[in-house]
Amino acid sequence: METSEQVKQIKRSFRLFMNGVTAASMRQKGLEYKVNWGVSQPDLRRMAMQYDKDSALAQALWNEKGVRECRLLATLIMPSDKMSEDMALQWANDITSAELAEMLAFNLFQYLPFGYTLVRQMLDKDNVSRICAYNLMCRLMKRGIKPDTDTLDKLLSATSVDIHSADRQLLHSLLNCLQYIEQANTEKAFEVRQLLNDNGFDAF
Template sequence: MTLTSASSAEEIIDYLRATGSEENVAGMARFAIETGTALGVSNVALRRIARQVDKDHARADELWRSGIREARILAVFTADPKNMALPEARRWAGDCNSWEVVDTLADLLVAARLEQVLIPEFAADEREFVRRIAFAMVATAAVHLKSEPDSTILSWLPLIEAHASDERNFVRKAVNWALRQIGKRSADCHEAALALAEKLAESNDRTARWIGKDAVRELASGKVRRRLLDRPIPRPTSPDR
């Protein structure tokens, strides 16, 4: 079966079912990927399929509604950011049950330029994977929104500080990721992010302390300082002090 831009959601799902493998499903599980609906098609193969079928926003929503892991990732790859409205974004976010799908969706929501509304909204949401989307979006925005002023990116540091004590695994890792990505964006961002990381590293809260120490370890490294600061490198403070 050959897939084209005219292929329906049903035809694409049939193709996914035919090409998946149990071996791949087992491999995904080792990376804490939710495999309850997985068919065992790799992301490399999904990107190739996405190029074959091209973008179709209505079909992407059909793929998403199937609930199948591969179909949802393919939905994100083939959705049109210009057509991604807030109600749909919120619905998709609420459906997420895997960090992998969350992080893929975060890229789409930033491309759709919904970050100003959704980052604070999702950060305030108590659902683990919805909150993770907020910080995955921060990390994505810090890297990809190059034309945005640093002040926009820095405005999310208070959210990082506010939620640094969320001990849930998929949240704390995303908060840490967001802090590190902000700190690697520019010299100004580096200074502010490193200051917050050092503050968190001294926290009495175990989760916040882990987030801070891990971020300090990277942001105070010679490699990051040389790239951003282009000045003599002071001896970094040990994250274990």
């Protein structure tokens, strides 16, 4: 089946799982998409299992800009060994929501060999990109991939600014990341603990 036909078939299948209540709840929480069927992430994971890892299909789904389910499904279908650094940066530049930022880090970016390069790149961008960076940093460390000093220093510099943000999703991501760095990296544990204490998160 042609990739374009697969995309059409997939988009039609979203109707079987659509949930208007969930979609409305997402809008109320600030998750705005041009098209949102409200399909749950577990249902999207089950849908992804029906397809082999397919870079052409994943890219076609990603190109369906504004369609929540297409983009989330793309993160599940894209084979990590077929994603170049340039493509990953293109996707990173295209993040439009905190949900998508988190799913990119969890489903795809953590398996790329240049994960910390992406972290450094995304820390220079907007809030949703930095949400992805903080989630990705945490995932890489949990997989036992030790960050270099430059990446750690750049991340801590960014968190010292973002910790004052009114963006709750950004704050949640960076606090989770800082907590893990404090627990797992003795080199920066004191610095992180001091940053949390100085900003009223000593009981975090």
